[in-house]
Amino acid sequence: MGLDPIRYKPWNGQRTEHAKRFLVITDHVFRQKLRSKWLLGIIILGSILVWVFPIIIFSLTPHDSLTTEVMLETLQNGLLFIFVLIAASLVCADLISEDLRGNSLVLYLYRALRPERYLLGKVLGALLVLSLFTFIPPIALGVAVMATQTGPDYLASMEVIGRTIIAAVLTTIFFVPVGVMLSSFTTKRTYAAVGIFMFFFTMTIVAGIFSESDINWQLLGPGNLLNYWYDIIFSEPLPQGLSLAGMALMTFVLIVPPVIVTYWRILSKGVGK
Amino acid sequence: MNDALRTVGQDDGEKVTGGTVSAKDVVMRYGNIMALDHLSMEIPTGIVGLLGPNGAGKSTFIKAVLGLVEPQGGTITVGGLDSRQNVLTIRDKVGYMPEHDCLVELMTGVELVSYFGMISGMSKNDSIPRSHEVLDFVGIGEERYRPISSYSTGMKQRVKLAQAIVHDPDLLFLDEPTNGMDPLGREEMLELIGRIAAGHKSILVSSHILQDMERVCEHVIIINNGRAVAQGSLKSLLGAQEGRMRLVARGIPEDLASFVKVLEREQRVISTSEEHGQVTVVLVLKGPSGELFAAAKNAGVQVRSLTSDLSTLEEVFIRSV
Numbered sequence: 001m002g003l004d005p006i007r008y009k010p011w012n013g014q015r016t017e018h019a020k021r022f023l024v025i026t027d028h029v030f031r032q033k034l035r036s037k038w039l040l041g042i043i044i045l046g047s048i049l050v051w052v053f054p055i056i057i058f059s060l061t062p063h064d065s066l067t068t069e070v071m072l073e074t075l076q077n078g079l080l081f082i083f084v085l086i087a088a089s090l091v092c093a094d095l096i097s098e099d100l101r102g103n104s105l106v107l108y109l110y111r112a113l114r115p116e117r118y119l120l121g122k123v124l125g126a127l128l129v130l131s132l133f134t135f136i137p138p139i140a141l142g143v144a145v146m147a148t149q150t151g152p153d154y155l156a157s158m159e160v161i162g163r164t165i166i167a168a169v170l171t172t173i174f175f176v177p178v179g180v181m182l183s184s185f186t187t188k189r190t191y192a193a194v195g196i197f198m199f200f201f202t203m204t205i206v207a208g209i210f211s212e213s214d215i216n217w218q219l220l221g222p223g224n225l226l227n228y229w230y231d232i233i234f235s236e237p238l239p240q241g242l243s244l245a246g247m248a249l250m251t252f253v254l255i256v257p258p259v260i261v262t263y264w265r266i267l268s269k270g271v272g273k
Numbered sequence: 274m275n276d277a278l279r280t281v282g283q284d285d286g287e288k289v290t291g292g293t294v295s296a297k298d299v300v301m302r303y304g305n306i307m308a309l310d311h312l313s314m315e316i317p318t319g320i321v322g323l324l325g326p327n328g329a330g331k332s333t334f335i336k337a338v339l340g341l342v343e344p345q346g347g348t349i350t351v352g353g354l355d356s357r358q359n360v361l362t363i364r365d366k367v368g369y370m371p372e373h374d375c376l377v378e379l380m381t382g383v384e385l386v387s388y389f390g391m392i393s394g395m396s397k398n399d400s401i402p403r404s405h406e407v408l409d410f411v412g413i414g415e416e417r418y419r420p421i422s423s424y425s426t427g428m429k430q431r432v433k434l435a436q437a438i439v440h441d442p443d444l445l446f447l448d449e450p451t452n453g454m455d456p457l458g459r460e461e462m463l464e465l466i467g468r469i470a471a472g473h474k475s476i477l478v479s480s481h482i483l484q485d486m487e488r489v490c491e492h493v494i495i496i497n498n499g500r501a502v503a504q505g506s507l508k509s510l511l512g513a514q515e516g517r518m519r520l521v522a523r524g525i526p527e528d529l530a531s532f533v534k535v536l537e538r539e540q541r542v543i544s545t546s547e548e549h550g551q552v553t554v555v556l557v558l559k560g561p562s563g564e565l566f567a568a569a570k571n572a573g574v575q576v577r578s579l580t581s582d583l584s585t586l587e588e589v590f591i592r593s594v
Contacts, residue, residue, distance in 0.1 A: 016391075103375040106375055111337045
């Protein structure tokens with residue numbers, strides 16, 4: 001190796017704003033994830049099965065306008081849930097666990113970067129990657145169906161696209177908080193990936209078992225919960241006896257506490273070594 | 274005051290006054306364990322050694338300066354800025370090389386250094402050439418394009434140093450910088466530290482390898498049980514026992530024996546050793562050195578040298594803790 005006789009040179013450039021530095025992490029996560037062949041494979045396969053076929057079928061089928069039924073049929077398809085779950089497991093698994101495994105968390109946190117911005121950068125990166133499967137394709141489906149409609153009511157189609165955007169945002173966000181939390185619990189990304197998948201899968205099984213006695217047990221299943229939210233977004237009636245408060249509570253439980261727990265984990269692990 | 278640190282806070286238009294790092298009565302507890310026990314110290318410019326046994330509070334102190342842990346009491350200022358109120362401003366001007374492995378193994382050396390440069394506020398256009406520059410500086414060649422997982426311990430230490438200096442900090446914390454390095458690598462790391470310090474940087478080095486510290490440090494602070502038990506310039510610490518001299522004299526054994534007897538009578542002799550017709554006496558002079566030379570002449574012995582008796586850093590460390 002050896003040293004060249006180079007003297008230390010100072011750097012006199014302009015620093016970027018503190019508040020924007022989390023975007024560096026977001027950009028890094030996005031680029032790094034797109035290098036993963038497994039993830040790309042899942043996104044491409046899922047897109048073909050979940051989105052490309054409906055785009056072709058609904059565009060070729062004669063239709064007056066884009067209807068909520070078209071979007072609901074696609075969004076409430078069980079395949080979407082399975083592929084989002086697998087993609088979220090792959091995307092979130094190493095978000096924090098890799099930094100814990102290599103102790104690199106301290107390299108972030110000693111810099112002028114607050115823990116919440118570190119977390120924001122990671123989460124935003126994960127959301128951007130997931131949006132390639134959960135946000136862009138449903139909009140593309142809506143636009144494709146609207147572009148091939150025979151009727152004149154484009155306003156109604158636009159309204160459905162608006163509702164689709166809300167549904168797509170919810171789908172994208174839904175799995176990430178728990179995914180990031182489970183990633184912060186381990187230093188092994190495999191454990192994290194399996195943990196994320198099993199968490200949602202087990203919830204679905206438990207919901208299926210107990211929903212015989214009361215329909216509200218269905219809310220434990222993340223797939224059911226998402227489907228009921230799609231019903232609300234597209235102004236479809238909810239099943240009799242389903243509690244709206246229960247839906248809100250379950251959604252809150254899946255999003256807010258995991259973010260708080262992850263933040264606490266980052267704080268405690270960041271200074272632990 | 275350190276000119277380099279004068280710029281701390283420039284982003285916020287703040288003016289910096291005061292010393293480099295100053296800690297007053299800092300208290301830090303982890304449950305029942307007192308990590309920092311009313312620690313007070315002044316860290317001047319240049320290369321400063323932070324010494325102490327394991328668990329003495331060195332790493333906790335560094336984390337407190339970086340704002341990674343919040344002390345329960347006392348104040349820490351960096352370049353005159355309070356470490357609690359100006360956390361981000363201070364961190365922009367600080368570089369940290371942790372002791373343990375901390376590199377993202379899937380990244381290449383150049384990716385990692387430029388990535389952390391950008392997180393430290395460098396634009397992409399600045400961080401990429403700068404990371405090549407610092408990797409050249411630390412002696413990482415074409416290996417920079419390989420994943421870090423394939424690096425040797427010495428190369429990882431160099432990359433850790435590179436990520437710490439990529440954003441050109443004014444204050445650098447190096448925690449065990451020569452850890453796990455071979456003798457040549459250690460030598461080069463010390464050379465690098467010296468070169469960085471020559472750029473008007475303040476460098477706080479924490480290490481257990483006292484020979485290394487003795488070679489590069491200008492000042493030393495020794496911590497034990499969360500307190501600073503000794504601090505000052507290396508020169509003053511090594512020669513702390515004021516007036517201790519080391520005398521070497523030659524002569525025939527009888528003359529040397531009578532000379533030593535005179536010395537024991539007239540001076541405060543601490544130790545005497547004789548070897549091959551040469552006697553070495555460590556003593557504290559009670560009067561002018563001329564008396565000593567006169568006694569030597571009377572006894573018929575030749576004084577070969579009379580120098581200050583400096584301790585080694587190891588001796589100072591052991592005495593302090």
